[in-house]
Amino acid sequence: MASWAETLQRTVYTTKEGAAPGHPLCSSMLSVGSDHGTVILDHAVYAENLPGTFERTR
Amino acid sequence: MTLAKIDAEVARVLASMRCRSAFLHYRAGRSPPFPSHACLSVNECVVHGTAGYLERPLVHGDVLKLDIGVVHNGWIGDAAWTYVFGEPRPEVRALMDCGIESLRRGISQLRPGKTFEDWARAVQGFVEGERGYFLVRGLGGHGYGRKLHSPPFISNVLVQFPETWEDGKLPCRPGTLVAVEPMIAAGTSGVVQHKNAWPVFTSDGSMSVHYEHDVLITEDGPRVLTEGMEQLPDVIA
Numbered sequence: 001m002a003s004w005a006e007t008l009q010r011t012v013y014t015t016k017e018g019a020a021p022g023h024p025l026c027s028s029m030l031s032v033g034s035d036h037g038t039v040i041l042d043h044a045v046y047a048e049n050l051p052g053t054f055e056r057t058r
Numbered sequence: 059m060t061l062a063k064i065d066a067e068v069a070r071v072l073a074s075m076r077c078r079s080a081f082l083h084y085r086a087g088r089s090p091p092f093p094s095h096a097c098l099s100v101n102e103c104v105v106h107g108t109a110g111y112l113e114r115p116l117v118h119g120d121v122l123k124l125d126i127g128v129v130h131n132g133w134i135g136d137a138a139w140t141y142v143f144g145e146p147r148p149e150v151r152a153l154m155d156c157g158i159e160s161l162r163r164g165i166s167q168l169r170p171g172k173t174f175e176d177w178a179r180a181v182q183g184f185v186e187g188e189r190g191y192f193l194v195r196g197l198g199g200h201g202y203g204r205k206l207h208s209p210p211f212i213s214n215v216l217v218q219f220p221e222t223w224e225d226g227k228l229p230c231r232p233g234t235l236v237a238v239e240p241m242i243a244a245g246t247s248g249v250v251q252h253k254n255a256w257p258v259f260t261s262d263g264s265m266s267v268h269y270e271h272d273v274l275i276t277e278d279g280p281r282v283l284t285e286g287m288e289q290l291p292d293v294i295a
Contacts, residue, residue, distance in 0.1 A: 020235055038231075
């Protein structure tokens with residue numbers, strides 16, 4: 001079982017990773033476009049095999 | 059623990075991470091501005107629960123859907139997971155596992171050569187075809203990025219009249235950011251919502267779960283940006 005404080009902190013942190021250009025797995029986003037309102041990220045370059053992003057960055 | 063206390067803690071954590079809530083004061087249709095930092099939905103409340111809609115303390119066995127939207131450096135993150143207070147009853151655990159697996163199966167379809175109908179086919183086939191639960195109608199996933207909601211709308215079910223879901227025919231194009239989110243109830247696909255209120259409830263009062271990931275579609279397939287959610291214990295002391 002997890003504590004509420006830890007769960008909330010990690011949930012917020014993980015959600016923040018969804019803000020794509022700030023995602024720790026995205027080492028760069030070279031351009032951003034759109035297609036009829038849909039956000040299109042071009043040339044997302046990943047730094048692969050980075051485990052435990054929350055543990056690594058907090 | 060109450061929803062109000064949880065929402066206050068979410069606000070504090072958001073501020074500590076130099077983010078702000080994407081949900082607070084959000085407006086949709088005729089609904090009033092959303093009053094909370096997070097969507098906090100308990101048991102038969104499927105989604106869009108507010109910090110004040112349930113005043114009683116949460117008790118052993120309560121199932122909480124925690125949906126958080128953040129704005130970080132001008133970009134949105136939007137993810138949800140289902141947590142339970144104390145060890146869940148077997149039927150609740152089965153519903154939660156169904157939600158997690160449906161999300162995984164659907165996301166596996168988000169790759170070049172597929173359409174968003176393939177997402178819906180995979181999710182519905184598993185949830186309703188294999189497990190016998192019900193996907194909530196009328197709600198679904200969406201594109202996101204600098205805005206919380208943008209095209210395409212991503213239904214969790216195939217529709218009877220394809221012209222009513224034009225986005226379902228769209229190809230999964232590399233570079234597209236989507237927030238996908240099965241919403242599942244144990245007993246019904248119907249929901250009720252009080253006039254000028256945000257919370258959405260199962261129409262029969264049955265238990266519900268909600269899981270949401272942010273996904274970037276790439277040439278090589280889906281990349282789950284919020285994959286860390288799956289590593290969190292979902293049973294809360």
